[in-house]
Amino acid sequence: MTRRHVIIGSGIAGLTAAETLRERDPGASVTLVGAEAHPFYSRPGLAYLLAGALPERQLELRTKEELRALALDRLVDEVTALEPEAHRVRLRRRGVLAYDRLLLATGSAAVAPDFPGATLDGVVQLDGLDDARDLLRRARRARTAVVVGGGATAVELAEGLAARGLTVHYLLRGARYWASVLEPAESQLVEEGLAGQGTELHRHERVVGVEDDRGRVRAVHTSSGAVLPCELVAVAIGVRPRVELARAAGLSVERGIAVDAGLRTSAPDVFAAGDVAELRDPESGAGRCDVLWSSAVAQGRAAACAMLGEAEALDLRPRQNVMRLGGVTTTVVGAVGAGDGAAEDPDLVAIARGDSERWRDRPRGQAFHDRGARFRIRAHVGERTVVGAVVMGDARAARALAHLVRAGTDVSALGAGLRADPEHAVAALVALGEADEQKGASRAARA
Amino acid sequence: MDGHAGDIGPGFALARDVPDFALLDPALPLDRLRLLAGACVRTDPLRCVQCGLCNYNCPLGLDVRGHARQGRSILEPRCLACGECVRRCPREALGFGARSARQEAP
Ligand SMILES: Cc1cc2nc3c(=O)[nH]c(=O)nc-3n(C[C@H](O)[C@H](O)[C@H](O)COP(=O)(O)OP(=O)(O)OC[C@H]3O[C@@H](n4cnc5c(N)ncnc54)[C@H](O)[C@@H]3O)c2cc1C
Ligand code: SF4
Ligand code: SF4
Numbered sequence: 044m045t046r047r048h049v050i051i052g053s054g055i056a057g058l059t060a061a062e063t064l065r066e067r068d069p070g071a072s073v074t075l076v077g078a079e080a081h082p083f084y085s086r087p088g089l090a091y092l093l094a095g096a097l098p099e100r101q102l103e104l105r106t107k108e109e110l111r112a113l114a115l116d117r118l119v120d121e122v123t124a125l126e127p128e129a130h131r132v133r134l135r136r137r138g139v140l141a142y143d144r145l146l147l148a149t150g151s152a153a154v155a156p157d158f159p160g161a162t163l164d165g166v167v168q169l170d171g172l173d174d175a176r177d178l179l180r181r182a183r184r185a186r187t188a189v190v191v192g193g194g195a196t197a198v199e200l201a202e203g204l205a206a207r208g209l210t211v212h213y214l215l216r217g218a219r220y221w222a223s224v225l226e227p228a229e230s231q232l233v234e235e236g237l238a239g240q241g242t243e244l245h246r247h248e249r250v251v252g253v254e255d256d257r258g259r260v261r262a263v264h265t266s267s268g269a270v271l272p273c274e275l276v277a278v279a280i281g282v283r284p285r286v287e288l289a290r291a292a293g294l295s296v297e298r299g300i301a302v303d304a305g306l307r308t309s310a311p312d313v314f315a316a317g318d319v320a321e322l323r324d325p326e327s328g329a330g331r332c333d334v335l336w337s338s339a340v341a342q343g344r345a346a347a348c349a350m351l352g353e354a355e356a357l358d359l360r361p362r363q364n365v366m367r368l369g370g371v372t373t374t375v376v377g378a379v380g381a382g383d384g385a386a387e388d389p390d391l392v393a394i395a396r397g398d399s400e401r402w403r404d405r406p407r408g409q410a411f412h413d414r415g416a417r418f419r420i421r422a423h424v425g426e427r428t429v430v431g432a433v434v435m436g437d438a439r440a441a442r443a444l445a446h447l448v449r450a451g452t453d454v455s456a457l458g459a460g461l462r463a464d465p466e467h468a469v470a471a472l473v474a475l476g477e478a479d480e481q482k483g484a485s486r487a488a489r490a
Numbered sequence: 491m492d493g494h495a496g497d498i499g500p501g502f503a504l505a506r507d508v509p510d511f512a513l514l515d516p517a518l519p520l521d522r523l524r525l526l527a528g529a530c531v532r533t534d535p536l537r538c539v540q541c542g543l544c545n546y547n548c549p550l551g552l553d554v555r556g557h558a559r560q561g562r563s564i565l566e567p568r569c570l571a572c573g574e575c576v577r578r579c580p581r582e583a584l585g586f587g588a589r590s591a592r593q594e595a596p
Contacts, residue, residue: 055540087540088540090541091542091543091580097541098546102541104540336540337536363537365537365582365583367580367581372580372581372582374582442582
């Protein structure tokens with residue numbers, strides 16, 4: 044009998060799982076239920092839609108032909124309950140759906156703000172395409188926006204609204220941007236970039252209330268007593284995995300749905316992948332969440348293999364992300380610690396999009412820096428390997444160092460030299476990274 | 491896995507025995523010829539978030555994003571090596587690199 048595979052969620056984890064199932068089992072029955080009625084789209088691309096850098100149709104991830112070939116049973120509906128014993132889910136509109144294997148790929152949702160006036164018309168967030176459309180509509184009529192929060196999304200909101208011609212005030216609760224990942228000099232580069240684009244930064248400021256104009260936003264009142272007249276308040280204070288279904292069904296849930304390295308949840312035949320999944324670290328046993336596109340792809344793929352009973356190990360190499368922050372391309376990879384020791388970022392109440400909790404691991408070893416007017420490079424060198432790096436504004440160094448971290452290349456030959464000449468340590472590492480990568484490339488070419 | 495990074499490796503090394511492609515300016519005709527001779531647009535699937543900016547900005551409408559998803563190089567003979575996709579990519583997932591057998595397999 045054909046196995047019935049059911050996937051909940053039409054994000055990149057769900058789509059990748061569906062494609063993997065089809066690729067490995069051409070005859071399988073694959074049903075994908077998603078609440079969003081749009082064609083599959085790139086969620087990170089929403090930032091560029093907002094900024095006006097591309098039209099909406101460019102966000103579509105697959106062509107009509109590709110989708111036809113995938114032969115998915117795609118339902119636009121909301122799953123309201125999971126009944127693991129009965130092996131079925133309940134849909135808002137279509138009754139029940141039985142499964143043999145189920146994948147929960149329900150992603151994450153922005154945390155709602157709780158300041159007084161948070162529910163007024165004009166307080167917005169950026170979760171999906173509907174939000175982006177709504178924001179664009181509002182931005183056309185608005186002149187001034189206040190942005191609060193942290194991580195990549197807050198900056199993307201500030202940059203996007205500024206690109207749309209709005210005056211943007213960005214409120215930071217602490218002294219600097221993204222203190223839980225970046226060092227002070229790195230935050231500074233982002234802040235300078237934002238200021239250069241015309242965004243006005245306010246440090247040590249928080250929203251204490253939003254002034255109501257017949258249900259609409261009229262102004263923001265801040266902790267220092269300032270009143271900022273505005274029509275929009277854009278909020279990005281972190282995201283939470285959408286775990287409600289799993290929790291109500293009695294699955295083991297921490298912050299995300301707890302899964303093992305095979306993406307299995309605590310319920311038989313139920314798997315989870317993407318933003319919603321919380322993986323256990325094989326070394327420390329601690330649960331870790333990623334809110335990363337690349338992790339969602341890798342997990343969607345591995346979960347599909349597990350659903351088919353094929354053992355394909357999940358790639359657990361150091362996590363990497365590349366973000367554009369204040370116009371500066373920023374690569375974060377491996378263990379980079381928590382900024383200057385501040386594990387908490389006052390601007391975020393939960394993990395940000397584009398963030399991995401694995402970055403917070405304390406890097407063992409020594410940090411080397413290289414700084415210029417438009418770039419910042421930080422490499423953490425452990426006993427034998429480069430364990431983590433933050434590279435801003437230098438594509439070449441970013442690729443080379445990311446290669447060293449992810450490949451786990453032995454750099455101990457450089458060891459004493461690095462310490463003797465820390466000024467040139469980063470350059471030496473970059474050169475080694477490029478050479479090593481090329482060696483790998485020619486080895487593969489010969490093979 | 492992770493966009494098939496296992497067999498491709500993250501990023502692309504710039505060959506040392508050929509011109510330094512990163513420093514060539516595709517806007518200059520001679521540089522572009524040099525680029526076309528030995529190089530092509532290479533992609534890093536781990537850095538790509540499938541935003542579509544490359545496709546939107548390619549004057550020929552080539553599917554750069556599709557290549558980036560699978561970590562394949564743009565070996566399409568029509569590619570002008572104009573560098574528009576490389577310049578517009580917000581994630582530095584694209585770059586000119588030596589044509590190497592490593593990325594040429596689909
Ligand atoms: C503006 C923005 C910028 C980003 N930038 C980056 C970046 O630079 N780098 C990076 O790595 N990541 C970035 N991300 C994060 C990245 O997009 C996510 O990590 C990734 O999309 C997660 O995919 P997913 O499939 O797990 O979940 P999602 O894409 O969130 O998809 C989940 C889907 O499930 C649906 N769903 C949920 N519950 C139900 C239900 N009960 N019934 C039916 N359907 C349901 C939702 O409607 C949604 O469509 C960004 C995200 C945003 C929004
Ligand atoms: S522009 Fe860059 S990140 Fe966006 S789809 Fe193209 S290669 Fe990927
Ligand atoms: S180099 Fe120019 S022609 Fe070639 S793929 Fe990029 S944008 Fe298109």
